[in-house]
Amino acid sequence: MTPQGPLAGIRVVEVASLAPAPFGCMVLADLGAEVLRIDRAGSSAAITPPAGPLDRGRRTVAVDLKDPEGLALVRELAAGADVFVEGFRPGVAERLGIGPDDLLALNERLVYARMTGWGQDGPLAHTAGHDINYIALAGVLQPIARQGERPLPPLNLLGDFAGGGLLMAFGILAALLERNRSGRGQVVDAAMVDGASLFTAFMRGMHAVGLWQEEPGTNALDGGAAFYDTYECADGGHVAVGCVEPQFFAQLLAGLDLKEDEDLPYYVDPRGWDAWRGRIAARFRTRTRAEWAEVFAASDACVTPVLSPWEAHDHPHAVARGSFVEIDGVIQPAPAPRFSRTPAAPPAAADHGGRDVVSTLADWGIGPDRARSLIASEAIA
Template structure:
């Protein structure tokens, strides 16, 4: 299977997470992705821990199905070798701070002059313009600056750091991918390329739509853990069980709430959570705390009331539901022939090309492209 993006060549100058995950999605749909890496050690993530073979397991998961070109972009002679590829590229993805690609002679304006149809995607934390454009940051800074983190911080004694890199993936990867696809569609219609300024902070605001709506419409801005979906309701919160596990209770709708309170045996006088929400919350918590997670798992499996027991990632990989859907069927192989489960990607099976075993590239495994100036060699990545 070739995939809907077969024939699309992507030059990926990005490192770490947002850009590499975006180009992984494109590669899964058939695009040829060539990573541009520094000679010697390659991109930073190759050296991360834990190692899996020569490189890190993170690198293997994010870069399967791609190829690698090792060039010193600060060296004019080496950089000039890119010219044939730049003329042929359909998509360029970069993740440097604003101005870096221009200093390297690789700005959108310079590449558009030789390749008018190029789609050039820049991913940064704060965007290419504005007072924070040149500021350094990481995921925690981005979700802090745009208001998401303040909605569920935990307490002063136990502040909570979200386990997901929300800004990198939700604010960087996903907007980059769908805007690249929109740009490709627009090029099909107009023949023109596009410059895409993807700011991770900007891409996060849809995730706080409810808080934004409440604040601008009523003037009452949600605070730390005090709202319906951030822990402020007995109908949407985590309750500790007797064995240290947690019940994730989300019976928001009245029909599910009625099933839930009946299933746990909540006293009739506290079932109406509008009268005394705190009393209802405490009563639910006391009941949940009397039994183990396994007990409640069976109860909620039978009740079907939007409640579950929190499971760890190891259990999720063995979950019969996810297994039945084929999420973990694909594998990544390293240079020693060892295999692990590949990172599931949100590309529909009808469009995916790497459904079996794939490898991340060895550093510089496509340097023959520039050594021979063979810019028309559009061989599928191995």
């Protein structure tokens, strides 16, 4: 795999973990960074992410982190890297001898990224948790609910991937940019609870000026408004409606063959939302999802079919933009965003062509004899 993209020339050592850090490193690899993943061998608790989109773009080496020679190899690799990424609980990397102080002493330009749920300090730092817990405490989960219903977890998108991996990658890039001025690396403390909290900025601002009610499902953008909701079609499929502006709402009514009703409040008035929703829902139930998609295809009514992940790649817009790629039979999102001068290369599966530890380590300055010795001693697999 030849690095290509805006991050070509950046070298990243990633200690294998699950979900958020692999996603962040996937983004870095997509944009051209050379990512070497250290799989954790020799332990009953070894973590190796499942093969698929999140591990694309890497080469990998399985290292026994309990073996002194294995740890020495990790330190040597970090000494020649730009970025080091780990997802241990606070204190574990230090006990292993690959904490920030250990590695920054070897490489003062190293950006050391730490991916956790709760962060490196605070009363919850050493406790377990998952996406649902982090977004719950961040105030993100509670508003995601219909009025009078319990909160619904939005998969693990907001904690693991958006507030976790993506914010970690953003922090790494910011630290690399600062390094150009100072010549020094630093530690990036990426916590999912912090990243998820960022997403409440708009909502908090609206609430502060009285434009957001605390009860879920009663606001313009949380399913409370008839003009910003999903509707069932005749075939059981759904469409998404987001016609916030009046000119777009007018086009919605035209597409549905509905007229303004003087007996109903103006469409943005919460007092009329239930009545508007009933009229709109009744119309959408008269045709299939595909039929409504055709009606609104060239319209500014802000109506789109609700596609499953297994349908999205076939939509004409996605096809035209090349928004998805297929790797080893798995259809997955293409790298994003896009760059005019330094476009990303098509992503490849991890260890494209097979894992070749000797060749991989040679590219990182570890000679073949040393690599074979490490394999013989079982410090690496």
